[in-house]
Amino acid sequence: LNRLAFVARLQQQADEAGQLVKAALALLDPQDAERAYSLLVKGALALDARDWTTAADCFSQAVDMFRESGDRRKLAWNLTNLGAALRKLEDYQQAISCYSEAISIFQQVHDPVHLAATHMNLGNVFLKMGDAEEALANYRRAELVFYQVRESLRLAIVYVNIGMACRFLQRWQESERALLTSIELLDKLDQPAVAANSMEELGLTYYGQERWAEAIAQYEKALAAVIRDGAAQELRQSILAN
Numbered sequence: 001l002n003r004l005a006f007v008a009r010l011q012q013q014a015d016e017a018g019q020l021v022k023a024a025l026a027l028l029d030p031q032d033a034e035r036a037y038s039l040l041v042k043g044a045l046a047l048d049a050r051d052w053t054t055a056a057d058c059f060s061q062a063v064d065m066f067r068e069s070g071d072r073r074k075l076a077w078n079l080t081n082l083g084a085a086l087r088k089l090e091d092y093q094q095a096i097s098c099y100s101e102a103i104s105i106f107q108q109v110h111d112p113v114h115l116a117a118t119h120m121n122l123g124n125v126f127l128k129m130g131d132a133e134e135a136l137a138n139y140r141r142a143e144l145v146f147y148q149v150r151e152s153l154r155l156a157i158v159y160v161n162i163g164m165a166c167r168f169l170q171r172w173q174e175s176e177r178a179l180l181t182s183i184e185l186l187d188k189l190d191q192p193a194v195a196a197n198s199m200e201e202l203g204l205t206y207y208g209q210e211r212w213a214e215a216i217a218q219y220e221k222a223l224a225a226v227i228r229d230g231a232a233q234e235l236r237q238s239i240l241a242n
Contacts, residue, residue: 001020001021001023001024001027002020002021002024002034002037002038002041003037004020005017005018005020005021005024005038005041006037006040006041006044008020009041009044009045009048012048014045014048014049017041017045018042018045021038021041021042021045024038025038033065033068033069033071035065036061036062036065036066036069036071036074036078037062037074039058039059039061039062039065040058040059040062040074040077040078040081042054042058043055043056043057043058043059043062043078043081043082043085044081046058046085047081047084047085050088052085052088052089053089055081055084055085055088056082056085056086056089059078059081059082059085060082062078062081063075063078063079063082066078072105072108072109073105073109073111073114075105076101076102076105076106076109076111076114076118077102077114079098079099079101079102079105080098080099080102080114080117080118080121082095082098083095083096083098083099083102083118083121083122083125084121086098087121087124087125087128090128092125092128092129095125096122096125096126099118099121099122099125100122102114102118103115103118103119103122106118112145112149113145113146113149113151115145116141116142116144116145116146116154117142117154119138119139119141119142120138120139120142120154120157120158120161122138123135123136123137123138123139123142123161123165124161126138127161127164127165127168132165132166132168132169133169135161135165136162136165136166136169139158139161139162139165140162142154142158143155143158143159143162146158152185152188152189153185153189153191153194155185156182156185156186156189156191156194156198157182157194159178159179159181159182159185159198160178160179160182160194160197160198160201162174162175162178163175163176163178163179163182163198163201163202163205164201166178167201167204167205167208170208172205172208172209175201175205176202176205176206179198179201179202179205180202182198183195183198183199183202186198192225192226193225193226193235195222195225196222196223196225196226196235196239197222197235199218199219199221199222199225200218200219200222200235200238200239200242202218203215203216203217203218203219203222203239203242204242206218207242215242219239219242222235222239223236223239223240226239
């Protein structure tokens with residue numbers, strides 16, 4: 001039931017996922033270690049609903065239970081989830097602590113893909129804190145692994161982040177190259193919101209160089225991509241604001 005709930009969540013079927021988790025919890029004793037997975041799914045659903053406080057609470061409880069059960073891989077996984085919620089709550093130091101512990105565990109259990117994803121998420125925290133150099137160093141670590149294992153979507157996303165960090169550092173050519181690579185990768189995937197985000201970032205990179213016509217062209221392409229994804233209204237407002 002827990003795993004079926006997680007699949008439902010990935011399919012954006014939040015109500016079904018919530019009912020499945022509820023059914024799973026009804027079968028479990030209060031101290032049963034399997035409750036940690038239920039909390040994982042509940043936290044993920046709260047994250048999707050932008051309820052950062054509830055998400056952090058669920059992930060924190062799951063972390064404690066996985067720590068007690070000795071399941072180090074799931075502990076690290078939930079530390080990254082908790083870090084994501086804490087980043088949204090702007091508790092950056094605690095988020096860094098969660099990601100750093102997760103990185104250590106993923107290194108020990110030899111999980112390079114989740115290790116790379118955690119470096120990418122840690123980079124996002126540093127970027128939020130204004131440390132673009134440290135963010136870029138983490139993104140580059142993630143880029144190498146995603147390229148090696150052909151994780152096309154994650155590679156495209158990390159190139160968006162690399163482009164953003166390079167833009168903050170006014171390393172315009174690196175920013176443009178990363179974002180164009182991201183857009184090229186996304187052409188082969190059905191991810192209009194991610195593509196729109198990449199185009200918006202490329203527009204900002206052109207804007208920073210006073211390449212006005214090129215910036216406008218990218219914003220218009222980004223808006224066209226957003227229209228294909230009706231859920232991306234916040235991104236649409238961001239593009240229009242530019």
